[in-house]
Amino acid sequence: xxxxxxxxxxxxxxxxxxxxxxxxxxxxxxxxxxxxxxxxxxxxxxxxxxxxxxxxxxxxxxxxxxxxxxxxxxxxxxxxxxxxxxxxxxxxxxxxxxxxxxxxxxxxxxxxxxxxxxxxxxxxxxxxxxxxxxxxxxxxxxxxxxxxxxxxxxxxxxxxxxxxxxxxxxxxxxxxxxxxxxxxxxxxxxxxxxxxxxxxxxxxxxxxxxxxxxxxxxxxxxxxxxxxxxxxxxxxxxxxxxxxxxxxxxxxxxxxxxxxxxxxxxxxxxxxxxxxxxxxxxxxxxxxxxxxxxxxxxxxxxxxxxxxxxxxxxxxxxxxxxxxxxxxxxxxxxxxxxxxxxxxxxxxxxxxxxxxxxxxxxxxxxxxxxxxxxxxxxxxxxxxxxxxxxxxxxxxxxxxxxxxxxx
Numbered sequence: 001x002x003x004x005x006x007x008x009x010x011x012x013x014x015x016x017x018x019x020x021x022x023x024x025x026x027x028x029x030x031x032x033x034x035x036x037x038x039x040x041x042x043x044x045x046x047x048x049x050x051x052x053x054x055x056x057x058x059x060x061x062x063x064x065x066x067x068x069x070x071x072x073x074x075x076x077x078x079x080x081x082x083x084x085x086x087x088x089x090x091x092x093x094x095x096x097x098x099x100x101x102x103x104x105x106x107x108x109x110x111x112x113x114x115x116x117x118x119x120x121x122x123x124x125x126x127x128x129x130x131x132x133x134x135x136x137x138x139x140x141x142x143x144x145x146x147x148x149x150x151x152x153x154x155x156x157x158x159x160x161x162x163x164x165x166x167x168x169x170x171x172x173x174x175x176x177x178x179x180x181x182x183x184x185x186x187x188x189x190x191x192x193x194x195x196x197x198x199x200x201x202x203x204x205x206x207x208x209x210x211x212x213x214x215x216x217x218x219x220x221x222x223x224x225x226x227x228x229x230x231x232x233x234x235x236x237x238x239x240x241x242x243x244x245x246x247x248x249x250x251x252x253x254x255x256x257x258x259x260x261x262x263x264x265x266x267x268x269x270x271x272x273x274x275x276x277x278x279x280x281x282x283x284x285x286x287x288x289x290x291x292x293x294x295x296x297x298x299x300x301x302x303x304x305x306x307x308x309x310x311x312x313x314x315x316x317x318x319x320x321x322x323x324x325x326x327x328x329x330x331x332x333x334x335x336x337x338x339x340x341x342x343x344x345x346x347x348x349x350x351x352x353x354x355x356x357x358x359x360x361x362x363x364x365x366x367x368x369x370x371x372x373x374x375x376x377x378x379x380x381x382x383x384x385x386x387x388x389x390x391x392x393x394x395x396x397x398x399x400x401x402x403x404x405x406x407x
Contacts, residue, residue, distance in 0.1 A: 001045040002093060004085070007368045008033040008058045015369055018384065026138040027230060027372045029119035034061055035140060041071040041115040044100040044124055049095055050081030071115065097105060109170045112149070117142040121228040122236075128170050133162035133222050133283040137229070137398055147171055153181060158199070162222075162401055163215075165194040166358055178203040188212050220341035223401050229347065229376040230398065232356055236348040240292035241278045244303030249319040250331035254302045256382045257335065257353045259389055261297045264355025271363040281305045293349040299331070309350055312343035314377070314405065323403050324397065329379055334394070338377035340403065377405070 007013035010028040011020065020028065029035050040062075047063055049056030059075055066073040076093060078086025083126040085093070102113040109128050116126035117140050124131045134141045141160040148155055151173040158164070166174060166184060176197060188341075189208040196207040196215060207215065219227055226237065241261060248254035261278075270275040279288065281304040286296075300307040300317055315336055316323040322336045323329070329336070337354035344350075356372040378396035383388045400406050 001040075001043055001098060002048070003045070003059065003062070004048040004093075005055055005083070006058060007055075007366075008061050010368050010371060012057065012061075014366065018316075022340070023375055023398070024373070026119075026398070027375060029140070030122070031368075031371055035074070035119055036117055037065040037072055038069050038115050038117050038142070039126070040073050041113075042111070044091060044096070044103075045072075045284055046074045046076065046187075048078070048085070048089060050078040050083060052081060053078075053083045055083065066108055093123040094156055102109045102135060109147075109167060111377040114143065114145040116145075121223060121225045122233065125223050127154075128167035128195065129164045130225075131161055131163075132165050132224060134228075134401055135160050135162045135199070137223060137401060154184070161199065163198045167198045168193065168195050180201050182206045203355065216274060218346070220343075220403065221347035223399070224401060225349055226342055227347075229339050230357075230372040231337060231351055231354050231374055231376065232372045233360075234293045234295065234351045235291060235356060237296055238291060239277065239349075239351075240284075240288055241276060241295040241297060242284055242303065242305050243278055243280050243300075244281050244296075244298030244300075244306070245303060246284055246302045249299045250302035252333065253331040253335055254298050254390055257297045257299070257302075260335075260353055260355065263359070263388075267356065267360060267363065271360075288350075289342075289344050291348075293351065294344075295351045295355070297353055306342075307350065309343045313338070313340055313350075313352070314399075314403070323378065324377065325397070326380075327395070329381075329394070333381055333383065335380045335382060336377065337374060337380060340376075340399075 009032055027055060049059040063073050063075040076089045078089040086108065092130040111127060112393035114126050114129055118124055118131060119138055119140050128146055129143060132139050133145060139160050143156060143158050143161060145154055147170060153175055154171040156177045157177055168185055172185045172277050174184045175181050182204065183206060184195055187206050191209050192212055196212045197204050198207060243261065265276040268274060284305055294305065296306045298306060300310045309316050321328045321330055324336055331356055335353050337352060339349050342348045342350040358370050361368040374393065374396045375398040377393040380392050381392045397405060
């Protein structure tokens, strides 16, 4: 990896004067490299910045943080150079890559040691180890693993990990957080390529074959890779927007939802340079349900697909109000954007009344501003104005590891 530009800390890069909200602080961890410096232990990485370049701060920050953690990130500084490569630095930079390329990736099952951290299950795999569940979403989950060849065992310490999986042929046994040795090579009857381990109140336990398969086949039971939120994550894989054709329960909410879809369509076309995929609720096929995240606009009266799933979402929706998190909000002036495993296909998301949660001002500003604004669910107070609608986020939060709102 070679880094020569970009940001590593949202707050500093944007020169924000006021601190982020606690929710936004958690959500920026998805993108802040400074929170994942320890991963440099697993791949050769070098940083570069011109001496006169404001963005040298990013490379220096990563280099200093890496030194604290005892992992190598060499730093090159181009003398008296702004935002470009100094010729001598470029030679060193490319020589670093040539050496790493010649060495190549470690042959499986190497490396013998892993130091890995992530704040989201979107990025959850390192070599032969995968963090399958976090105990607390968007908090750092860390794994330190080392193969002890003499004992034919892998010793692992964890933080904020609810479940992990390990390639079975790494060692004969695994010792998790200093507990009793658990089988690895022969676990689950030797029938799965990866062995699953779950942390319980009584410590770590290894899942047998049946329990492992049940976990794999029940993706909506817990947050996991590509089903971990937030709302914006639904647009990182294939999706389709579903527009209602029926009679709305609430005309004000349905009108706002239609405006929200139009805004999404315009921003998607202008800033992401693509035509937004949209079908009517009467056109949704089983194939689309199987292959795509569903983005539903309207209410259970106007959108027949939303009517099919609403009773299985963590909201109570009537003609006059929507209840979430123990509070009720009138549909004449409030909407509830959210993301949740799709009850029609739990391997995919369903999103209600939301496109990206950042908009034109953020697209115009900086890619550092394109972080999620509403977590997994929110309440939006809307009001008509001369630009269409004004919006205020009344409440927003993230679901816990079991897709429930924190108590």
